[in-house]
Amino acid sequence: MEKEKIKNLYLQEFKKENDPAEKCFDVDVKNISEEVISIMRKKGLTYEEAYAVLQYSYNKLKFESNFIHLEELNLEV
Secondary structure, three states: OHHHHHHHHHHHOOEOOEOOHHHHOOOOHHHHHHHHHHHHHHOOOOHHHHHHHHHHHHHHHHHHOOOOOHHHHOOOO
């Protein structure tokens, strides 16, 4: 359960010296993040606009996570 504790801490507070992302996720968090940032820079977003995009993305993911896809449960009706 230590991995889960580290993951929760990471998601709550990001510090440069506290970067356990590679240790608690199975995806390449750092490189994916760099890709996202690169896209926002190419679009010429200000920091405020970039934060707005990230906040909207977070809100949308959080909303979508409230729904269960029945086909994924393999239930027969």
